[in-house]
Amino acid sequence: ETGVTQSPTHLIKTRGQQVTLRCSSQSGHNTVSWYQQALGQGPQFIFQYYREEENGRGNFPPRFSGLQFPNYSSELNVNALELDDSALYLCASSLGVTGLNEKLFFGSGTQLSVL
Amino acid sequence: GNSVTQMEGPVTLSEEAFLTINCTYTATGYPSLFWYVQYPGEGLQLLLKATKADDKGSNKGFEATYRKETTSFHLEKGSVQVSDSAVYFCALFVGGGSNYKLTFGKGTLLTVNP
Numbered sequence: 001e002t003g004v005t006q007s008p009t010h011l012i013k014t015r016g017q018q019v020t021l022r023c024s025s026q027s028g029h030n031t032v033s034w035y036q037q038a039l040g041q042g043p044q045f046i047f048q049y050y051r052e053e054e055n056g057r058g059n060f061p062p063r064f065s066g067l068q069f070p071n072y073s074s075e076l077n078v079n080a081l082e083l084d085d086s087a088l089y090l091c092a093s094s095l096g097v098t099g100l101n102e103k104l105f106f107g108s109g110t111q112l113s114v115l
Numbered sequence: 116g117n118s119v120t121q122m123e124g125p126v127t128l129s130e131e132a133f134l135t136i137n138c139t140y141t142a143t144g145y146p147s148l149f150w151y152v153q154y155p156g157e158g159l160q161l162l163l164k165a166t167k168a169d170d171k172g173s174n175k176g177f178e179a180t181y182r183k184e185t186t187s188f189h190l191e192k193g194s195v196q197v198s199d200s201a202v203y204f205c206a207l208f209v210g211g212g213s214n215y216k217l218t219f220g221k222g223t224l225l226t227v228n229p
Contacts, residue, residue: 002158004158033216041221041222042219042220043219044219048216056216090158090159092158092159104159104161106160109158
């Protein structure tokens with residue numbers, strides 16, 4: 001039990017639609033990161049938020065956006081869905097931003113299927 | 116850029132067999148190295164880590180040694196159990212930036228049979 005919950009667990013959308021995925025971090029964790037895990041691949045870093053500000057971004061287009069709220073919840077929004085967006089989306093929270101000693105706590109993920 | 120290469124799976128072993136999962140990396144800078152495990156239906160969990168050359172990370176009978184000369188961080192366990200069946204990910208982190216971004220390998224599925 002990591003204390004990080006994601007919803008929904010599964011979601012089916014059609015190409016061109018928009019989707020919002022939600023994450024509830026551990027209380028006190030100021031940092032949330034989102035990862036995309038395609039089938040048979042390792043997780044790929046999408047972006048990170050620290051105290052409600054985007055703090056770093058991977059190689060994902062602007063149609064991937066996020067929000068972080070003061071109550072330790074966060075959202076990943078994807079506009080104009082494409083078939084290749086089908087993947088498991090993971091959120092991970094941590095106390096701080098940097099550091100070799102920072103431990104990431106991962107949620108179980110949201111499985112998104114785009115038809 | 117940074118990348119991690121893991122041995123292809125799946126790996127199928129009998130209980131009490133010896134496990135090795137190979138991992139090599141390419142990094143700009145001096146990385147910290149990690150092994151994460153993903154049990155069915157669950158999120159990733161940190162298994163062990165090493166932050167400098169020749170460090171050995173260990174946890175739950177698993178070990179991995181940071182080898183800078185061979186850019187490797189192979190995962191080993193002397194005697195696997197059925198409960199070790201999971202997907203194992205090797206990952207690295209290079210400091211110097213302002214965010215904690217992990218670069219993962221593709222993962223190796225381990226199945227342990229009784």
